[in-house]
Amino acid sequence: MQSQAQEKKLALSERILLHVEKPARYIGNEINSVIKDPAQVAIRFVMCFPDVYEIGMSHLGIQILYDMFNKREDVWCERVYSPWPDLHRILKEEQIPLFSLESQEPVKNADFLGITLQYEMCYTNVLQILDLSRIPLRAKERDESHPLVIGGGPCAYNPEPLSDFFDLFYIGEGETQYDALFDLYQNIKISGGSREMFLHEAAKIPGIYVPSLYETTYHSNGTIASFSPVFSDIPVRIIKQAVTDMTNVVYPEKPLVPFIKVTQDRVVLEIQRGCIRGCRFCQAGMIYRPTREKDVDRLKELAKKMLKATGQEEISLSSLSSSDYSSLEELVTFLIDEFHEKGVNISLPSLRIDSFSLDVMEKVQDVKKSSITFAPEAGSQRMRNVINKGLTEESILEGAGMAFESGWNKVKLYFMLGLPTETAEDMQSIPKLANEIAVRYYEIPKDKRNGKCQITISTSFFVPKPFTPFQWAKMYPPAEYISRAKIVNDAVKEQLNRKSLKYNWHEADVTVIEGILARGDRRVGAVIQNVYENGGIFDAWTEYFNYDRWMDAFRQCGIDPDFYTMRQRDADEIFPWDFIDAGVTKQFLWREWNNAMNGSVTPNCRMQCQGCGVKKFGTGICMI
Amino acid sequence: MTISMKIRIKFKKYGIMKFIGHLDMMRYFQKAMRRANIEICYSAGFSPHQIMSFAAPLGVGITSDGEYFDIEVQHTSPPEEAIKSLNDTMADGIEVTDYVILPDNASNAMSIVAAADYDVSFREDQKPPASYAQFLQGLDLFFYQPQEVLIKKQTKKSERTIDLKKLVYEIRAEETDGTISFYMMLSTGSSDNLKPELVLQSLFSSMGLAFEEDDFKIHRRDVYADDGKRRIPLGEFRG
Numbered sequence: 001m002q003s004q005a006q007e008k009k010l011a012l013s014e015r016i017l018l019h020v021e022k023p024a025r026y027i028g029n030e031i032n033s034v035i036k037d038p039a040q041v042a043i044r045f046v047m048c049f050p051d052v053y054e055i056g057m058s059h060l061g062i063q064i065l066y067d068m069f070n071k072r073e074d075v076w077c078e079r080v081y082s083p084w085p086d087l088h089r090i091l092k093e094e095q096i097p098l099f100s101l102e103s104q105e106p107v108k109n110a111d112f113l114g115i116t117l118q119y120e121m122c123y124t125n126v127l128q129i130l131d132l133s134r135i136p137l138r139a140k141e142r143d144e145s146h147p148l149v150i151g152g153g154p155c156a157y158n159p160e161p162l163s164d165f166f167d168l169f170y171i172g173e174g175e176t177q178y179d180a181l182f183d184l185y186q187n188i189k190i191s192g193g194s195r196e197m198f199l200h201e202a203a204k205i206p207g208i209y210v211p212s213l214y215e216t217t218y219h220s221n222g223t224i225a226s227f228s229p230v231f232s233d234i235p236v237r238i239i240k241q242a243v244t245d246m247t248n249v250v251y252p253e254k255p256l257v258p259f260i261k262v263t264q265d266r267v268v269l270e271i272q273r274g275c276i277r278g279c280r281f282c283q284a285g286m287i288y289r290p291t292r293e294k295d296v297d298r299l300k301e302l303a304k305k306m307l308k309a310t311g312q313e314e315i316s317l318s319s320l321s322s323s324d325y326s327s328l329e330e331l332v333t334f335l336i337d338e339f340h341e342k343g344v345n346i347s348l349p350s351l352r353i354d355s356f357s358l359d360v361m362e363k364v365q366d367v368k369k370s371s372i373t374f375a376p377e378a379g380s381q382r383m384r385n386v387i388n389k390g391l392t393e394e395s396i397l398e399g400a401g402m403a404f405e406s407g408w409n410k411v412k413l414y415f416m417l418g419l420p421t422e423t424a425e426d427m428q429s430i431p432k433l434a435n436e437i438a439v440r441y442y443e444i445p446k447d448k449r450n451g452k453c454q455i456t457i458s459t460s461f462f463v464p465k466p467f468t469p470f471q472w473a474k475m476y477p478p479a480e481y482i483s484r485a486k487i488v489n490d491a492v493k494e495q496l497n498r499k500s501l502k503y504n505w506h507e508a509d510v511t512v513i514e515g516i517l518a519r520g521d522r523r524v525g526a527v528i529q530n531v532y533e534n535g536g537i538f539d540a541w542t543e544y545f546n547y548d549r550w551m552d553a554f555r556q557c558g559i560d561p562d563f564y565t566m567r568q569r570d571a572d573e574i575f576p577w578d579f580i581d582a583g584v585t586k587q588f589l590w591r592e593w594n595n596a597m598n599g600s601v602t603p604n605c606r607m608q609c610q611g612c613g614v615k616k617f618g619t620g621i622c623m624i
Numbered sequence: 625m626t627i628s629m630k631i632r633i634k635f636k637k638y639g640i641m642k643f644i645g646h647l648d649m650m651r652y653f654q655k656a657m658r659r660a661n662i663e664i665c666y667s668a669g670f671s672p673h674q675i676m677s678f679a680a681p682l683g684v685g686i687t688s689d690g691e692y693f694d695i696e697v698q699h700t701s702p703p704e705e706a707i708k709s710l711n712d713t714m715a716d717g718i719e720v721t722d723y724v725i726l727p728d729n730a731s732n733a734m735s736i737v738a739a740a741d742y743d744v745s746f747r748e749d750q751k752p753p754a755s756y757a758q759f760l761q762g763l764d765l766f767f768y769q770p771q772e773v774l775i776k777k778q779t780k781k782s783e784r785t786i787d788l789k790k791l792v793y794e795i796r797a798e799e800t801d802g803t804i805s806f807y808m809m810l811s812t813g814s815s816d817n818l819k820p821e822l823v824l825q826s827l828f829s830s831m832g833l834a835f836e837e838d839d840f841k842i843h844r845r846d847v848y849a850d851d852g853k854r855r856i857p858l859g860e861f862r863g
Contacts, residue, residue, distance in 0.1 A: 031715055259648050
C-alpha cells in the first residue's frame with residue numbers, strides 16, 4: 001500500500017512532531033546534511049547553536065566547521081539547536097533527552113558537544129541545552145560518561161561568566177586547531193587516558209583554554225587581583241587562533257539547505273575576514289584582525305559550486321565591510337553576469353553607498369521597493385570622531401543624493417545611544433542628520449521624484465565589549481537609556497520634515513544584562529544558572545526576556561550588577577579576559593581609548609599601520 | 625519569443641518528509657530544479673520566479689504516492705534522464721516517479737484536479753474504538769442508506785453545509801491482518817475540496833465515537849482529473 005523506503009527513526013513521536021510549531025526544526029534530513037555509520041567513526045561531535053533552528057542554521061561558522069569536521073573520516077559532526085519553548089516543555093514532561101538532528105540519538109552519547117557563543121543573551125540557552133541533554137551543568141560534576149563541552153565564537157573572548165559550565169573553550173578561528181584537538185583525543189582514548197588527562201594536555205594546544213586549570217583571586221573592591229594556571233606546565237596566556245591562508249582555507253562547497261525558511265536563506269560567500277576600519281565600539285573589528293581577503297578567483301569558483309550544490313536562489317557576500325574588499329567590482333560583475341540571468345538574487349550587505357554600489361544595486365534590486373542603508377552610528381561629527389567612524393555628513397548626503405536621483409526614496413539609518421562622552425547635543429544631531437537627508441530629497445523637482453521619502457532612524461544602546469577601546473567605559477541604568485531615546489524622539493518631532501521621519505529604539509533592560517554578561521567574571525556564572533533554574537530561556541527574544549528574573553538572581557546570588565556596568569575602569573585594572581592574547585594589545589586599546597576621549601581620529605589599516613599587535617600573525621593587511 | 629514546453633512531474637512523499645508543509649515543498653522543488661539543471665522558465669519582471677504550479681496541496685503529516693506539479697521548460701532531456709537527475713538530488717523521503725511532456729494545449733494541473741484517494745489507518749499504538757463489523761454497519765447507516773449526508777464544513781471565512789453524497793465518490797472500511805483502515809475517493813480541487821479527516825470525523829460522530837485526528841495515519845494514493853467519463857490519474861491525463 002504505502003511506499004516504504006527505509007525510514008529514518010526519529011527521536012520524537014509523530015504525535016509530538018505534529019503538535020509542535022515547525023516540526024522541520026527537529027527532523028534533520030536537509031540537503032547536504034551528513035550521515036555516517038557510527039561504527040566507522042571514532043569521534044562523535046555535536047555542534048550546537050544555542051538558539052532556535054532558523055537562527056542557528058543561518059550561521060556561517062557552523063557550516064564551515066561542520067564541513068571541515070566531516071571531511072575527517074574518523075569524525076561525525078552533527079547539529080543541535082535550542083528546542084523552542086513548546087518542545088522544551090514536552091521534553092521535560094516526557095523525559096525525552098535532547099538529540100542531534102542527524103542520528104536522532106541523545107546528545108549525551110557524543111564525545112564532544114561544541115557550543116558557539118555568538119551573543120550574550122543566549123547564555124541561558126546554553127544551560128537549557130546541557131540540562132535537556134542531561135549533562136551536569138557544571139563541568140566539575142561531569143565524568144567519563146559525559147561529552148566534553150567546548151565553547152567558541154566571539155563571546156568566548158570573555159569566557160569567564162560561562163567558565164563553570166564548559167570543560168574547554170576554543171579561542172579564535174576554528175579552522176586552525178581542531179585537527180590537533182581531535183588527534184589528541186584519539187591518542188588519549190587509545191591509550192586509555194582519562195578526561196582529566198585529556199583536558200590537561202588539551203590546555204597546551206594553542207588557543208585552547210581549560211578554565212578548571214586556572215584560579216582567580218580578587219581584591220577587596222571586587223576587581224581581579226590575580227589570574228593564573230594551577231599547574232606550572234599550563235600556559236599563562238591563551239593565544240587566539242587566526243587563519244593565515246584565507247584563500248585556501250577550508251570552506252563549505254555544499255552548504256546545508258534547510259526545508260523551512262531560515263533567517264539567512266541563501267548561500268553565503270565570505271569574501272574577507274577582519275576589518276581595516278577600527279571603529280572603537282566594534283568587537284568584531286578588533287578580534288578578527290588582521291583583515292584577510294580571499295582571492296577573487298577562488299570566490300568565483302566557490303560561488304559556482306555552492307549555488308550548484310544547493311539550488312539556492314540567492315547569494316550574499318559576507319564581510320564586515322564589503323566595500324573595502326579590493327576586487328569587489330570584479331567579483332560583483334562576475335556574479336551578476338554569471339547568475340543574475342538565471343534568477344539568482346545577489347545581496348550585498350555592508351556596502352558603502354557610492355556610484356559603484358548604486359549602479360550594482362540598480363541591477364539587482366527593485367529601486368521602488370528597496371531602501372538604502374547608512375550606519376553613521378552617531379549623529380554628530382564630534383561623536384563620530386570619538387568612535388572613529390570615518391563617515392562624514394557630506395558623504396552621507398552625497399550618497400543619499402545619488403540614490404534619490406536614481407529613484408530610491410527609502411533610507412534606513414542606524415545609530416547608537418549611550419556612547420562614551422555623549423551629550424544631549426550629540427543625541428539631537430541624529431534627527432537633524434535625518435532631516436538633512438530629507439531636505440536633500442525634496443530638492444529634487446517634484447516631477448522627478450517618487451512621492452514622499454521615508455527615513456527610518458533606529459537606535460540601539462551601546463554595550464562596551466572586551467578587546468575594544470571602549471572596554472573601560474561605564475554604562476547607564478535602564479531609565480537613563482530610555483531618557484536618551486526620549487531626547488531623540490522629542491528632537492524628531494521638532495524637525496521640519498518630521499512627517500518623513502520614523503524613529504525606532506531598542507529595549508533598555510536587556511542592554512544592561514548584556515553589558516554585565518559581556519564584561520562579567522567567574523562570579524556571574526551563578527547568576528546565569530539561577531536565571532535558568534527559575535525558568536529563563538530564550539533571553540535574546542523580547543517575548544521571553546524577563547528583567548526582574550535577572551535582578552532577582554543577582555540579589556539571591558549576592559552579586560552587585562552595578563559593579564559590572566556602572567564603573568569606569570582604571571587603566572591598570574585586570575580584566576577577566578586579560579589572559580587571552582587576542583592579537584590587539586592592551587596598550588593599543590588604551591591608546592585608542594585616550595584618542596577617543598580626545599576626539600581624535602585614527603587612520604585605518606590600509607592608510608597607516610597603528611601597531612595594534614596583530615602583525616605577529618604574519619598575514620593579511622599587515623603584510624602589504 | 626522562446627517556445628517553452630509543459631512538463632508534469634509526479635512524486636512520492638513519505639517518511640520524514642511528511643512533516644514538511646506545502647509551501648516548503650514548493651520552495652524545496654524550486655531549489656531542486658536548479659540542483660538538477662532543469663532548464664525551467666522564469667516569469668518576467670523584477671523578481672522572476674519559476675513557472676511551477678502544484679496540483680493539490682498535501683497537509684502536514686500525510687504521505688503520498690501521487691503528488692503532481694507542472695513546470696515550463698526551455699529544453700528538456702529525455703524523461704528518464706530528467707527523472708534520474710532530479711532523484712540524484714532528492715532528500716530522503718521524496719522520489720520523482722514520472723516526468724511527462726504534455727501537449728502544448730494541456731490545461732495546468734491545478735485546474736483539472738477533480739479527486740484524490742486516500743488510505744486512512746489507525747496508528748500502530750491506537751486501538752480502534754469499534755470492530756470491523758461495527759464500522760461496516762456504521763458506514764451503511766451513515767453513508768450508503770441516506771439520500772443525502774449533510775455536514776457542516778468550516779472554512780477560513782465561513783461555515784457551510786455540504787452533501788457528502790455528492791463529494792465522496794467511494795468509501796469503504798477494510799480489514800487486513802486484523803487491522804482496520806478506510807479507503808476513500810474524495811472530491812478535490814479549488815471548488816469542492818474535501819479532506820479525509822472531515823469525512824472520518826463525521827462517520828465517527830454518527831457512530832457516537834470520539835474522534836482524534838492524531839490517532840490516524842493518512843496516505844494519499846493519487847490525484848485524478850475527470851474527463852466526463854471517468855477519473856484518470858493526473859500523470860496519465862492529456863487534456
